[in-house]
Amino acid sequence: MLRDITIGQYYPADSIVHKLDPRVKLMAALIYIISLFTFRGVAGFILASLFLVFMIRLSKVPFSYMVKGLKAIVILMVITAAFNLFLTPGDQVLVHFWIFTITMEGVKNAAFMLVRLIYLIVGTSIMTLTTTPNQLTDGLEKSLMPLSKIKVPVHAIAMMMSIALRFIPILIEETDIIMKAQMARGADFENGNLIRRAKSMVPLLVPLFVSAFRRADDLAMAMEARCYVGGSGRTKMKPLRYKKRDYLAYLILIVYLAGIILLRVFL
Amino acid sequence: MSIILDKVNYVYSTGSAYEIQALKNINLQIEDGQFIGIIGHTGSGKSTLIQHMNGLMKATSGGIYFNGRDIYEEDYDKKELRTRVGLVFQYPEHQLFETTIFDDVCFGPMNQGLSKDEAGLRAFEALKMVGMPESLYYQSPFELSGGQKRRVAIAGVLAMKPEVLILDEPTAGLDPKGRDEILDLIADMHKKKKMTVILVSHSMEDVAKYVQRIIVMNSGEIIYDGTPGEVFRHYRELETIGLAAPQVTYLMHELKEFGLDADTDATTIEEAKKSILKMFR
Ligand SMILES: Nc1ncnc2c1ncn2[C@@H]1O[C@H](COP(=O)(O)OP(=O)(O)OP(=O)(O)O)[C@@H](O)[C@H]1O
């Protein structure tokens, strides 16, 4: 039940996208997000769609896997669509009843907004599905390194992120086990009114917090036992190095972004 | 009165890249009053199997019957099933949550719908059974040692007075004395309260000493099911799947090879002693 969360879930496969440098993929996600909010009109939409389909194909991750992430934002999508649908002023009124007015512009806006949201989730999930959390934080650390010049603790942030990411599946599993253990003692997490349900969370949350703190403690101890002192002077076993395919990917990205901008300016 | 598993299959993370079939076509009948041991290599599906027996996990396919009724029927009371089939998880001390030990043990009986007094009585009895000193009853469970926590957690399940008691490696990480105490306690429950007991264990000695029937699991399948004598006869095969027979079995086999009339079905020190004394009579 809890395992269906796709956030940070790596899907192992042997594809060129998997092999790319994580920095490229981070940049690609950023550029794609920018492009989604830059494009206007049908031509831009087609280009963004083609690019997405191309990436999905290349990544060899089953499409069903990417749509899973959409389930989490269904409510957000509905609200966004509703706001755009009802609150966009326009001349071409399609429907009008009571205080609601639906205009042609509203329909268009709602549709584009929905597409943007869906593409955003699917596009970024390509990145998370093809990159292990470790690679991702590595990439982030290296990309943000220049910030350490102005005293931003980049390494510490990256370390915290990778630990947090590492702990997500562990905590999910732990929740599952504790939930089952309490259910074996007759606990009921599903029935009852709001107050009873909130109360029934206590036997779940207390052990969960206790174990999270214990784990954090153990981890800190283990890191210290191995002489962890933070970022300065630390080398990597697998340092990130750009290869030919990474430069090629950057080139494709630039061409894509240029295409989107040109379409916006000239169409 | 029994638990019957009929062609039970279970698959973890169906439809994903990490699909694992943890149970393969399990057929099993557990009679009333038996003391059963389940052994198997790490990851062989023991924990998965026992979580099916009280309905915590739903089989991907197959049926499970408790006292003749299908537990997957729409109107079957799963909560009731769970109080009748008590399950003590691996590392059960991680489920403690109340402010005092006593309250924590009361959690199960209270969920059964008993009054505060009755639940308290049950908790008192259960804590007594597991040998917790009374002076600790109103302490926080988080201040106990690992072994003591384990006892409290087991008491938490015993307090519900289950008919079937399933324990998933109750002695993992305990010292020899603590281990013997807990196992003796479990054997006692089986003898005096006529409870059906299912014990998951990695220790061949423990299993041989206490149980009447051994079920051997290997990568999701039951490969042997019989008395300790019968099962440990296959000690060579057991070794190939990462298990072993009790030391006694090896000793008896060596004595036999030596040309002595040793009973190779002996699995406990007691049985071995008898057989060896007989040889010299
Ligand atoms: N929550 C889960 N999600 C996915 N796979 C799982 C999960 N729990 C167990 N498995 C897999 O199912 C198989 C059986 O696991 P199970 O926990 O039943 O083994 P076990 O016999 O109890 O092992 P152990 O002796 O280590 O406790 C293993 O291969 C394991 O990797």
Ligand SMILES: [Mg+2]
């Ligand atoms: Mg287990």
